[in-house]
Amino acid sequence: MKFNLEVAVTEWRRKMRSRPGIEPGHLLEIEENLRDRIDDYVGQGMPEKEAFDKAVGKTLADPDELSDEFFLAGRARQKISRQAQFIAMAPNYMKLVLRNFIRRPVFTAIHVLGLIVGLSCTGIIGLYLHHELTYDRFIESADRIYRLGMNFRDQQYSLLPFDHYMESSAREQSAQAEAIANLPGVEAAGQFYMDTDPVYLRNNDRRITSEASLYTNTPSGFHNIFQLDFLAGAPENFVREREAVLLTDRIADQLFQEVDDYSELIGRAILIRERAFVVQGVVRDLPDNSHLSFDLVARVDRLETWGARTYVKLTEGTEMSNTERALNDQIGAIIPSLERDELFGGLYMLPLTSIHLTDDQLYELRTAGNTRLLWAFGLVGLVVLLVTLTNYANLAVAMNAHRDREIGMRKVLGARSRQISVQFLFESLVLAVLIFPLVLLIIDLILPSFGNILGVDIQNLFFQQWSFALLALTITFMICLLAGIYPAWFLSSKPIGKLFSKSSFISPDTSFPVRKVLIAVQLAMLIGLISTTILVHSQLEHLQNGDPGFQAEGVMYVSNVPLDDIPAFRSALATVPGIEKTGVGNPLVNEPFNQLTWKIEGGNTIFNDSYTLYMDYDALETYGITGVRDSVLFTDYPENAFLINQSAAEKISRTEDVPMEDLVGRTLIMEPEFEREDGSFGVPVTIDGIFRDIHLFSFRYSVESYFIQLSKTQTWVSNIVVRYDPRSTGEVMAAVEELYERLDAEEPVLIEFQEELLRERYSSEESLQFLTRSLSILTVALALIGLLAFTAFLTGLKQKEIGIRKVLGAGYSDLVRRFTSEYFVLTGIGMLAGGLASFYLVGEWLGEYAYRIDITPWPFLGAGLLVLVMIILMVGLVTLHASRRNPAEVIRSDQ
Amino acid sequence: MASKTLVAASSKPMVLSILSHGKSYGYQIIKNVESITGGELEWTDAMLYPLLHRMEKEGLISSEWVVLENGRKRKYYSLTPEGKKVRAEEQQQWARVNQAFTQLWSGNAKLEIG
Structure with a gap:
């Protein structure tokens, strides 16, 4: 083959171009040098091929040395320290932050709002936990x-x-x-x-x-x-x-x-x-x-x-x-x-x-805190934080997918991946600084009503103590950093080439599915929270709707009436329109009080679980307490009478093997350990009847042995029980207060309503319900909005794909199915993980209750279905919106 | 062959001095160096071009592309005023060194030895 100089030089140039450090300008100069040399050699009579080979050898004895020398020449300027570089770049980073915020106001707002809400929630929960865990620590030593x-x-x-x-x-x-x-x-x-x-x-x-x-x-x-x-x-x-x-x-x-x-x-x-x-x-x-x-x-x-x-x-x-x-x-x-x-x-x-956190002390000064409730609060706080984090990370990656080219350009211009990471982390920090005051403000606004619902006065320590403010700022920084790490890593680690290829982000071949894992974790938490909310709600309904076994509606207690005035006061009450009946006796809603031991005379088993109530016959009737199987307890009214409840009767008949009906007339010994002066033991009483079980305490406890000591005139207690027509509550209350004023008593009157007292039995459960319900709504909203924005972004990127699919004949339903299909699997995984966690935790909680609902699969399936439906609706709507665009336009544009 | 350090130290004043005779281009500079030293100094492109670029960046020389009659292009370098000043300084320094060696090697140098 004949040697062609031009071809050889072109080939040489191509080879040289691939060397790093040699710029086109340099290369042209060297090429001219090469050509001059060849001309000289040929002028000396050398054949062209030989002249070329010799010139190439002479011109560039060592190409690597050349590129190294050029590199050094290019970097003749002074080296800049990394810190100085960052400070020099900070205004640029800042500009980029603002530009990216302004360019997509809606998505950015959602993004930032999610973070603010999540952090505020966590802050409030943190303050509440701190409040509960530092009881009495303010006292010196x-x-x-x-x-x-x-x-x-x-x-x-x-x-x-x-x-x-x-x-x-x-x-x-x-x-x-x-x-x-x-x-x-x-x-x-x-x-x-x-x-x-x-x-x-x-x-x-x-x-x-x-x-x-x-x-x-x-x-x-x-x-x-x-x-x-x-x-x-x-x-x-x-x-x-x-x-x-x-x-x-x-x-x-x-x-x-x-x-x-x-x-x-x-x-x-x-x-x-x-x-x-x-x-x-x-x-x-x-x-x-x-x-x-x-x-x-x-x-x-x-x-x-x-x-x-x-x-x-x-x-x-x-x-x-x-x-x-x-x-x-x-x-x-x-x-x-x-x-x-x-x-x-x-x-x-x-x-x-x-x-405060010991809950089995009799006559405690203040209702004890509930450790389990605190754990629940902590757990839910963690879930909210995790959802916020995953949401933020997901959205950040999606929103920054558009910035592939920006990052590509910066890398080409010499930015190292470290600098790109720094840029993203810097954005996170700017965000933290911007949202921190907002988070504190929201906490301050919400805290009082939050405390009101839970019945505590929580101090906003973030505004009161520097250390707390500093801690909050540090945590905000860390959360923002944590949320920024994944996008920073994701976007900075990609090689330059990929950044310029078509939307590498949405290509299905991303081998490490961090994003999918994040979504699955989020779905698991959502489903877990929703099913927990459903179960807590049904248990509370179960507790509140349970029949306590006595009249609750239209019953009020009037206390503090001086003992001597009670008969006259009751006669006065009887004339008040709306009042149906009054009696005197112990209130039926109470914290546990002192129990007494007892046994049946002649029996061997001593029980230690009895509570004794004192009342008169009118109170018994006012409460609507009846005999077993609604039998009538009394036809005539002796001066005193003693009743035992069905549970106690069943206990005796079981241990002593006597039929329940035969117990009336038998003798019961109260406090059998107590030695009397005459040498006998305990206080004997005769059973005059058996009454249907009432739930004296919360449904959390099973019914134990309750006794009622009846007398025509009750001198032990001074609580007046009033049954009235619930339609005239206001008038009745006003009349009672007026009558009491007329007594000119030394102490103020105390009026309590039976229904309210019954509700107070379940204040801890209500707190839990409030917590799970409000936070699951919030978390679901957060996660859905995040997912919505995320999907909108994805489909935005997939416009072209959607357009091409439509051109090829895909219908809306095909598209929707295609884009929602991955969520079926993810929801399934979420349902399994979230459901199991919820099943375990709620099971533990329900174990404390003597009366509880059965856990069925339905709440879990329901929660999963709910989440799935919401996702499909959302993704479907977004896809539908995206697919409405004219495919001709979408495909034409290059982005 | 001159040692590498000597080549490195002398390359910059050498280029300045060659260009003080008028504008020139890379290959010509290499050839001039070769001929004026009788082949004692053989410069490579790998050394010369980066040096030229560095000197240009330092403002000692300036360059221009010239299109020749045969259509080929050539990059010519010439001294800037700054370059002339530096060349003069370099000349003094090297002249002094040269003078010192000439005296030392002439045999009639007056040295205090011993």
């Missing part, structure tokens, strides 16, 4: 303070009885406190009694109601332990002066509206229950997350109660168990009567900081 409790029968009492119960003298009471204070390791001991009946406080002519009055006979110990914050007055005076009282600032403001300076109140006299006290201090109201809550602290010599709340503060370094042992060793010196009591099971010490 809270970790050294304990409350004493007593095991008695099978119950745990949150207070200690006095040696002679109600009849204990002031001296006996303080001796008990002193004996405890003298135990080794005890720094201080204090006793108090909390009166939660409403009482009148009087300052001359002004009269206000106090709902919680604390009386203490050990002011020194009390002050040492609780360290109240004195706004005026001195603790020494409270400890020293008799008849001293401390008012909280809240109650002082009400009682002395005209006084601005609290110190003017010191020495003023007020009346509590018609008894005079001298104000010796104004203290700051305790925060809401305290198991204690009071309007005033009054100093008295003797507590008018059968037992006192008893607290101790240990000296530093003292082991709690040592003091607890000493406490029980010396029980004979502290409460002598308990030492001989068979039912007494020892004293124990409960740490102050665990009081």
Whole structure:
């Protein structure tokens, strides 16, 4: 073959071009050099081929060396440090952020809004959890303070009885406190009694109601332990002066509206229950997350109660168990009567900081928190956060898919993938800074109503403490970074070539399906949340709609009527239009109270599960309590009668093998361990009838043995039970209040409605329902909007594909089916994972209830179907919208 | 053959000096260097072109593409005023070095030795 110089040079040029570092301008110059050389050699008489080969060898002995030299020449400028580079680039990054925000306002708004809502939710849940978990920690050295409790029968009492119960003298009471204070390791001991009946406080002519009055006979110990914050007055005076009282600032403001300076109140006299006290201090109201809550602290010599709340503060370094042992060793010196009591099971010490989350203490001061509910809150908070994160990441990738070319260009211009990542992370950080104030503002706006529903006063610590604000900012940064990592990695790691090829993002061959995993996780969480919501809702319905076995509608309690006035008051009530019947007896809705042991006479089994109610025949009728199988209990009314419930009757008939009908007339021994003076044991009562089971407590507990002690005139209790026509509730209430005013009683009236009390039984369940319902709606909305925007984006990118498919004859339904098909599988996976999690958690929760719904597959299938339908509707609509466009136009454009 | 360091050190003043005689192009410069040193210095393209580019960037020389009668193109380099100044400085420095060597090697150098 004849040698062609031009062909050889072209071939040489092509080879040279592929070398990095050599630019076209350089190459042209070198080529001219080559040609000059060849011309010289040919001029010397060399053949063309030989001249070419020699010139090539001479011109570029080492091509690599050439490119290296050129590279160095190109980088002759000074090297810039990475930080300086970032700072120099920051305005550019910022410009890109704004440009991308402005270019797609709707998608960006959805994107950012999702993040804001998710973060606000998490913030609120975080604050609530913090509130619940830091009960009583505001008290100084809270970790050294304990409350004493007593095991008695099978119950745990949150207070200690006095040696002679109600009849204990002031001296006996303080001796008990002193004996405890003298135990080794005890720094201080204090006793108090909390009166939660409403009482009148009087300052001359002004009269206000106090709902919680604390009386203490050990002011020194009390002050040492609780360290109240004195706004005026001195603790020494409270400890020293008799008849001293401390008012909280809240109650002082009400009682002395005209006084601005609290110190003017010191020495003023007020009346509590018609008894005079001298104000010796104004203290700051305790925060809401305290198991204690009071309007005033009054100093008295003797507590008018059968037992006192008893607290101790240990000296530093003292082991709690040592003091607890000493406490029980010396029980004979502290409460002598308990030492001989068979039912007494020892004293124990409960740490102050665990009081709130311990829920089995009898006569607890404040309804205990529910640990399970807190776990639920934490879990749901996590789910919301995860949905927010996945949503954000998904959308970010989808929205930035358009930026393939931007990134491609930047890479061509020398940006390293690290710089691209930095760009995306920078965008996340800008976002964090922008949304942070918004998140805080939303939290501040929503927190009060959120707290209202849950019945707590949550403080917005983000606005109150720097450390919390800083923590929130850090978390926001981290969440934004976390949400930005996936898109940053996804977009920066692609090789340049791919960035310019047609929409690499939507091509189906993406080997690692991070996006699909994210969507499946999201669907699982959605389905889990929805099915949990359905189950919690049905259980609550089940609880609330259950028949308690007594009249609830149109029943109210009127309390605080002086005992002597009750007969006259009832006759007056009888004349009020709308009132149908009144009686006197224990309210039927209650927290568990003290149980008594009992047995059937001659029987061997002693039961320890009885609750006894006291009432008159009218109350029995007002409550609508009937005999077993609706039988009539009484035809004539003896002075006293004793009824047992069906559950108790069944227990006896089972253990003693007697038919239930034969039990009427038999004798029951109450407190069989109790030895009487004549040597016999217990208190005998004759069974006069068996009544149909009532649910005295929440449906969470099964029915135990309930007894009713009936009498014609009830002197044990002073609650008046009123049955009225529910249509005239307002008039009846007004009439009752007016009649009560006429009594000119010393204390305010207390009116409660049976139905309301019944609802309060399930406040914890209602909280859970509120939580799951509101957050699942929110999460579903978040996820759906995210998915919607995501799908809209995808189909936007697939315009051309859709156009071509349409040209080839695909109909709408084909398209919709094609684009929704992947969701069937993902929803299936989500249903399995989410359903299982929900099944397990709800199962655990339901296990606590004596009366509960059965878990069927339907809630899970329903939740899955709901999610699927919503997705298909959404994706379908978006696809439909996209496929409406004229395919000719879509295919013509190059993007 | 001159050592690599010497080639590197002398390349810049060499180019400046050649161009001080008038404009020239890459291949011509290589040939001139070869002929003026009697083949002692043999420059490669890999060395020369990046050097030319660097010097251009430093503002010592300027370049222009010229189309020849046969249609081929050639990139000519010439000194800028700045380049002339630097060349003069380089000349002084090298002259001083040269003078020192000439004296040392002449045999009548007055040195204090020992």
